[in-house]
Amino acid sequence: MPLRVYNVLQREKVDFVPLHEGKVNMYVCGPTVYDHSHLGHAKAYISFDMIVRYLRFSGYDVLYVQNLTDVGHLLESGEDRILKKARQASALPMQIAETYARSYFADMDALGVVRPDISPRASAHIPEQIEMIETLLRKGHAYVAEDGVYFDVSSWPEYGKLSRRRLEEQETGSRRLKGSGKRSPEDFALWILAPEDHILQWNSPWGRGYPGWHIECSAMSRKYLGDTFDIHGGGIDNIFPHNECEIAQSEAANGVPFARYWLLVGSLTVNGQKMSKSLGNFVTIKDALARYRPEVIRTFMFQAHYTNPIDFSDEALRAAERGWERLASAVRLVRSRLRNAPEEGENTFAQVIRAHREQFIAAMDDDFNAPAALGVLQAFTGEVNKLLNSGEPVNKATLAAIEALYSDLGGQVLGIIPKDEAHGVDMRLTDALIRLLIEIRAQARAEKNFARADQIRNQLRALGVILEDRPEGTTYRLE
RNA sequence: GGCGUCGUAGCCAAGUGGCAAGGCAGAGGUCUGCAAAACCUUCACCGUGGGUUCGAUUCCCACCGACGCCUCCA
Structure with a gap:
């Protein structure tokens, strides 16, 4: 089964065939670094992280x-x-950009979002933007006005093809003429002439100034990915005007199609309303991470399809947390049993593992259906728990194969199953100490000294170590 | 007003022209010294009204409702 994606350009699910076999060139609109990021940004970038991870898992060079x-x-x-x-803040603009760019990367790192291969900055690509504006002027798709350079929307009949809106249908009464030099309200700025005291300005053929917002994405995607590339991603809220303007500029300047597949992410809402800076109803990623593990936040995001909106609430996060715990507990148990599992024997669970692996991949191949994929992992976990609770010994080959499925699909692809933690020096000592206490408690239990046994369990609980007594012995997990 | 998306159990949510995944919560049970976890059982006629069809939750139309965009936001 080939990978299928919902291409917003066509408004339908289509086979994904990259321009160059085995290679995917992908551009995603990044943040404006003027403040800390919130969970709405997290949804967008976690979604594309999942998409990139899956493409790579599928063998694409992204x-x-x-x-x-x-x-x-x-x-x-x-x-x-x-x-x-x-x-x-009484700071230089570039200090602000630097501060929040770092904040953004720190948040994304914490969320387990794999960094983009290239994170180009608009201010570092002024010449590329100027060059593209010159091309647009030369081709008659832009004009110089007294206060800047504008794209002439009337020169590009396809304008509106992504967002499916035609300008004459819009309520033009509500929009105002920002630039006095604009010929038409829907024209947008490519280059804005700056007043003398404006801190951000560069030389250009039209005078000192700075670029409009949309041109950066056109210029930078072209520089690193070429005139035509495979995937353009972003938030659905930017479909108009931003994405629409990008397409118009790029195709008018380059004379060839721009992005071939448009993947847009649904918004994160709070009480049914979009989480946004302007509405003030946002929760920063840092705040969220103080309350929930990154894997839980990711699980929450993956519970709805990336194209759909998802409503934030503590209740929903807690539900996701409980669901994630079920997966994580099973993985923990598998890894723990793996440590002293019998060596001999074949993988007796191969059928079940293969079936679920295939189902997971089928779900992801169907427009990155992470919610369905998550469902497969949950169903698989039911099977694994049954096996582990059966009382039968489970050999190493079987446990290793189960662990591999979790690591590949839950870890590598979704990023919600952490790597086995019991490796670092600190962790090894902690592990040994907890095992020591478990042993002492086991002796107390054997002597029916339940008061002592409960004391150990309760005090460990207070430290965030949860003990679970099982037929084959006591296991622990860290909260 | 225009364009678009969506409406599935108490909550979140996937999905299909032919008996409706999964998670959370709830109820009952098994296991356990107790607990935790896990397992078993149980819990929906898919917004409303028409139409197409042997058959629709799934396709078409209308209506109602929610949301997004049209102005800065991923």
């Missing part, structure tokens, strides 16, 4: 580019976001 916007992203007032923050 080149993943995700930009950082540090200039040109204007507020409605016309003020640059970064500049506004810089003024508030």
